Amino acid sequence: MGKILQLFSHETQLIRALRARDPKAQRLLFEKFSGRMMTVCVRYVGDRMTAEDILVQGFMKIFDAISQFREEGSFEGWMRRIMVNEALAFLRQQRRLLENADLAEAHSIPDYQYADEHLHASEIIRMIEKLPLGYRTVFNLYAIEGFTHMEIAKMLGITESTSKSQLHRARASLQEMVAKWEADSGNGTNLNDSLSKSI
Amino acid sequence: MDSKANNERLDELFRSKLETFETLAGDRAWEKLQKAQRPASRFPAPTRWIAAAVVAGVCLAAGFWFGIEREEEAMLTAADAPVRKENTGRLEEKEKAAPAENGIQAVVSEHERKDETAQTMAAEEKREKEVVVSSRKGSGAKDSVSPPVELPQPVPSDSGKLNTPVGATGEPATRVLVVYVTPVPLDETPAMEKEPEIVAQAAAVEEAPVKKKRGIQRFFKQLRNAKTGEKVDWEELGLSPQKTYANVETPVGSRQQHYQKKGN
DSSP, rough: OHHHHHHHSSSHHHHHHHTTOOHHHHHHHHHHHHHHHHHHHHHHHHHHHHHHHHHHHHHHHHHHGGGGGOOOSSSHHHHHHHHHHHHHHHHHHHTTTTTOOOOOOOOOOOOOOHHHHHHHHHHHHHHHSSSSSHHHHHHHIIIIIOHHHHHHHHHTOOOOHHHHHHHHHHHHHHHHHHHHHHHHTOOOHHHEEEOOOOO | OOOOHHHHHHHHHHHHHHHSSOOOOTHHHHHHHHHHOOOOOOOOOHHHHHHHHHHHHHHHHHHHHHHHHHHHHHHHHHHHHHHHHTTHHHHHHHHHHHHHHHHHHHHEEEHHHHHHHHHHHHHHHHHHHHHHHHHHHHHHHSSOOSOOOOOOOOOTTTSSSSTTTTTOOSSSSOOOOOOOOOOGGGGSHHHHHHHHHHHHHHHHHHHHHHOOOOOOHHHHHHHHHHTOOOOTTTTTTOOOOOHHHHHHHHHHHHHHHHHHHOOO
16 A cells, blocks of 8 residues: 555646556545545435445546546545535435424533534534434535535525525534533533523 | 524534544445446356357367368378379379369379379380390390390200291291290389389488477377277377386386395
């Protein structure tokens, strides 16, 4: 692996080799980015087995469409976008995008500083996985990928107001989960404070 | 405003934590990717290998078969070479008329042999005639090209005249010529009739470099000989049954000697 890394020390060289369909370059790209891309897939799909299938499909698309990458923006961002599109295409096939669930409004505001220091990414993933599919998708697209409500509405075939309301509910749900995590992890004082504030 | 700030902090928390987080993909993910990239083959791998082996085998068999046929042709051509020289004119005409096939060539050679026999007989007749001529001209005749042949001595008659008829009275009556013909074997025919050219040709044929056959061709030839009931030439195969037996026996003897030496 070390030898392969030496061969493609720069991203430009790697992209050139990928355009030439060099198997070593493809392997290197997979080794380098499969972890992050898998995280993207898991965030959207919520199931690791399905996420792996989407990851494979996404990489195949990356290898096929590498000639379309214009090297203007970030290569990783371009790949991430492909993975997101693949995940959304899967969810569209499943016809589960418009699933909705009425969740209660958030009453507790967590201590973000404590969460930032102690909350692990794997626990955050688990919290996202617990969200209903519609909430999860809009939250992922808006909060993490950075799309606007108009773009999300176009992508998912929903209205902007639906996107906004789903995002609002997703946030409320996640706040509740983070607050619960804080309570379980022993940061009781902060939780009490936040609860009293919310009351 | 508090809720907006709260939302922003929540978004930031999730974004920052997930930005660099990596979830391990399964071990089979790369294999899946490779399988998906490879176009599916119509035939499974073993079938392809078997097909390749069959094709290679057929090609080899065809190669050997044509090699043997060529060899046979070459041998036939070599055997026919002196006959061709002998009857140059007629054979060339025959060759033009007949296609160069083995069977037909064999028939042609038979015809040539018949011609040869006829020629020999004609030569014998010619020699007989020459003998007659020489007997007429006497033993000192030099116009004959043929080498002197030992003729049976004339039987002296009582009158002391050579072959004079009993009833001859000196009149020019009919003379009876008695010719003693000694059958001469074909090998002892005069040198002129043997045509030394042919001898030279035969020698040339014998000395012609024989193409060294390949090991497998030799094996196939001997196999064919065995099949047709002909004698199998073990030497050509590089095998000597006697040697083999000897080799089998040799280690035993040497071992015994070895043990004997050790015992001493």
